[in-house]
Amino acid sequence: MALTREQMACRVAQELHDGFYVNLGIGIPTLVANYIPDHMDVMLQSENGLLGMGPFPTEAELDPDMINAGKQTVTARVGASIVDSAESFAMIRGGHIDLTVLGALEVDVHGNIASWMIPGKMVKGMGGAMDLVAGADNIIVMMTHASKSGESKLLSQCKLPLTGANCINRILTDLAYLEVKDGSFVLKERAPGVSVAEIVEKTAGHLIVPDTVPEMKLQ
Amino acid sequence: MAGFDKRVGSYREAMEGIEDGMTLLAGGFGLCGIPENLIAEIKRRGTRDLTVVSNNCGIDGFGLGVLLEDRQIRKMVASYVGENALFEQQLLNGELEVVLTPQGSLAEKLRAGGAGIPAFFTASGYGTPIAEGKDVRYFNDRPYILEEAIQGDVAIVKGWKADWYGNVIYRHTARNFNPMVASAGKLTIVEVEEIVKPGELDPAQIHTPGVYVDRVIRGEFEKRIEKRTLRD
Numbered sequence: 001m002a003l004t005r006e007q008m009a010c011r012v013a014q015e016l017h018d019g020f021y022v023n024l025g026i027g028i029p030t031l032v033a034n035y036i037p038d039h040m041d042v043m044l045q046s047e048n049g050l051l052g053m054g055p056f057p058t059e060a061e062l063d064p065d066m067i068n069a070g071k072q073t074v075t076a077r078v079g080a081s082i083v084d085s086a087e088s089f090a091m092i093r094g095g096h097i098d099l100t101v102l103g104a105l106e107v108d109v110h111g112n113i114a115s116w117m118i119p120g121k122m123v124k125g126m127g128g129a130m131d132l133v134a135g136a137d138n139i140i141v142m143m144t145h146a147s148k149s150g151e152s153k154l155l156s157q158c159k160l161p162l163t164g165a166n167c168i169n170r171i172l173t174d175l176a177y178l179e180v181k182d183g184s185f186v187l188k189e190r191a192p193g194v195s196v197a198e199i200v201e202k203t204a205g206h207l208i209v210p211d212t213v214p215e216m217k218l219q
Numbered sequence: 220m221a222g223f224d225k226r227v228g229s230y231r232e233a234m235e236g237i238e239d240g241m242t243l244l245a246g247g248f249g250l251c252g253i254p255e256n257l258i259a260e261i262k263r264r265g266t267r268d269l270t271v272v273s274n275n276c277g278i279d280g281f282g283l284g285v286l287l288e289d290r291q292i293r294k295m296v297a298s299y300v301g302e303n304a305l306f307e308q309q310l311l312n313g314e315l316e317v318v319l320t321p322q323g324s325l326a327e328k329l330r331a332g333g334a335g336i337p338a339f340f341t342a343s344g345y346g347t348p349i350a351e352g353k354d355v356r357y358f359n360d361r362p363y364i365l366e367e368a369i370q371g372d373v374a375i376v377k378g379w380k381a382d383w384y385g386n387v388i389y390r391h392t393a394r395n396f397n398p399m400v401a402s403a404g405k406l407t408i409v410e411v412e413e414i415v416k417p418g419e420l421d422p423a424q425i426h427t428p429g430v431y432v433d434r435v436i437r438g439e440f441e442k443r444i445e446k447r448t449l450r451d
Contacts, residue, residue, distance in 0.1 A: 047322065048248045049392050056450040064251065064442035065379075065393040071249040072448035082391055084398045084426070085248070085274070086330040089323030093343065112346070122310075123319065124301030130349070131323030134342040165346025 001193045002145075002174040003216075010035045010218050012101055012140055012172050016042055023047065023092065023132060025102030026070045028142050032101055043079070045097055047128040049088045052080025069128065089128070093135040100136040102129065104143045104168075106158045109205040111168040111180045113141060114160035126163060133164030145173035145202050152204035154178070154185055175199050177216060184208045189216045225385035225435045226414060230260040233408050233436045237266050237373050244329065244371035245273040245283060246400040249302075250445045252393030253282045254410050256438040257375040262286055272296040272329070272369055274322060274396055276306050281443055290314060296369070298322035302445070319349065324366050326399055331368035333402025333431065338367045374404020377440075378411040378427070382418075385409065385432030386425045394426060401427045410438045 003011070005028050013035035016022065023045045024030050033053075036042050044053040046068040053068055054075035061075055068074045076082065083091075091097055106114040113133055116126040133139060146152050154171070171178045176199045177189040184206045190199060192215050200207060227233045234257060237243070243261070247253030258277075261269075262285050271292050277284030286292050287305045294316040300306055309315040320328070321343045331339055340363035344350050354365040376397045379390035387409055389397055401407050409427070414437045 046392075048251070048395050056448045059449060062444075062447070062449065063391065064444045065391040067249065067251045067392055067445075071251070071445040073444060073446070074448070076391075082394065084389075084394050085322070085326035085396045086399050089326050093323055093341065117348070122301075122307050125297060125299035125319045126321055126347075126349075127299040128322040130321035130347060131343040134345065135323075162347045 001191065003191045005031055007218050008142055008172055008174060011177065011216055012142060013037070015099065015140060016040060017098070018042070020098040021045055021051070021096065023097050023100045023136075025100070025129070025132070027103045029101040029103060030070070045088075045091065046074070047088050047092060047132070049083045049085055050074070050076060050080065051083065051091070052077045054080070089131050092128070092131050095135060095137060097136055098138060100132050100139045101142055102132060102139070104141045104153070106153050106155055106160055107141055107143070107168050107171055107180070108155045108158045109180065109183050109185055110157070111166045112158045113163050113168050114158040115163045117161045119161070129163050133167045139168055140170045140172055141168050142172050145175040145199070152202050154203045154205050156205040175202065186210070187213050189214055191216055192218065223384045223429065225429065225432055226383055227434045227436050230256055230436065230438075233257065233410070233434050234260045234264060236406055237261060237264065239266055240268045241266070241372035242270040242272065244369070244374040244400045244404050245271060246376045246395065246397030247282065248274050248392070248395035250278065250282050250443050252377050252389065252395050252397055253277070254375040254377040255282065255440060257408060257410050258283060258285060262289070262291070265289060265291065267291050268293045270294040270296065272371060274298050274325060276300050276303055278302045278445065279305055294318065296320060296325070298325050321349065326396060328366060328369040329396065329399035329403045332370040333399060336368055338365050340364065341366055369403060371404045372406065374400045374407040376401045376407060376409040376427070378409050380413045380415055380420065381409055381411040381432075381435045382415050382420050383435070384417050385429030385435050386420055387411065387427040387432065388420060388424060389426050398427050402431045407432050408434045408436070410436050412440060413437065
């Protein structure tokens with residue numbers, strides 16, 4: 001069975017470490033915040049200038065001056081700091097954020113990512129995505145393995161305009177957990193009940209399949 | 220004393236000097252921390268052919284979106300413009316030119332513009348469509364593109380508190396692009412929720428020093444929320 005969005009978030013959360021500063025992109029990556037283990041302290045960065053994002057507010061806490069990068073109202077946690085946009089991106093560009101999780105439309109075997117533009121459709125803009133992928137050493141892409149029409153999103157070469165070049169090294173899809181290495185995808189884990197054959201079939205770019213591919217553990 | 224008193228009494232006076240064809244810098248992220256009354260005054264004046272530099276372009280009927288209604292914006296420099304139907308329509312009609320810029324590069328272009336740095340190298344956008352035509356240089360075997368600074372004829376800023384001298388502090392994430400915008404304008408106008416006497420703000424807590432600010436005005440703010448999200 002393909003993973004649900006929640007299960008995908010649960011698997012990505014296993015890559016967190018105590019004391020990590022983490023940027024979670026808009027969309028599915030946001031769900032990772034719900035699976036931070038209780039024994040771990042993780043500081044979430046929102047690129048509009050909030051380091052230490054807390055939960056959504058109660059009615060009483062609601063404040064129009066306190067939003068996240070998705071423009072949702074939020075709170076600040078204990079230990080948070082608030083900075084301007086230049087400072088916020090200095091943290092990102094300067095490599096101070098330990099982990100970035102973001103969505104994508106396509107990823108290829110060279111670690112290129114396309115996530116912001118579909119030619120012929122209204123281009124809304126890249127927001128902070130180009131800075132995030134250029135600045136982070138440690139990025140996990142979260143996306144479905146194939147499009148709704150069944151086309152693979154893991155390609156030998158991205159077809160859509162890029163968000164960043166040679167920057168992605170880990171991918172979690174609804175079918176598998178993969179790494180990008182030396183011009184190939186490497187299959188590291190498969191979703192419970194998903195066969196290696198299905199993953200091979202839905203991966204367009206060159207895929208290395210080790211002798212044993214363990215099933216993902218979902219807590 | 221009077222030489223440093225930046226207070227003005229009306230929005231008409233606050234926006235005096237803005238002219239057709241100018242480059243306007245505006246603070247704000249989404250609808251958070253936007254100079255909503257200064258934008259409304261520019262709409263009232265009908266200033267046209269503006270190049271507007273701001274992270275977003277408001278929404279239909281609020282924020283910078285109101286300047287689209289009478290086609291006052293000719294060119295928009297932003298990182299994300301997704302929440303505005305009128306924007307999309309004018310873009311598709313060819314009435315509006317758009318330059319999309321990575322958010323971090325936009326912030327840094329404004330910071331550099333205010334700090335007297337004409338350009339800088341960044342990895343953001345290398346290998347993407349926005350790198351086309353830009354100089355590339357390698358540092359430590361990594362490619363970077365040259366991005367030029369941005370300066371504006373007029374900068375409009377939303378602060379929380381200011382003193383008569385134009386020292387400004389911002390509130391929470393309403394700070395966002397406002398400090399860089401304030402520094403990069405030839406004429407910088409700040410609207411705030413409260414103006415206090417000199418000496419009432421802690422000098423060590425000032426976000427934008429008065430040296431960057433030409434005029435200060437106190438306003439009333441709607442502070443519309445774009446995505447009201449509460450926990451269960």
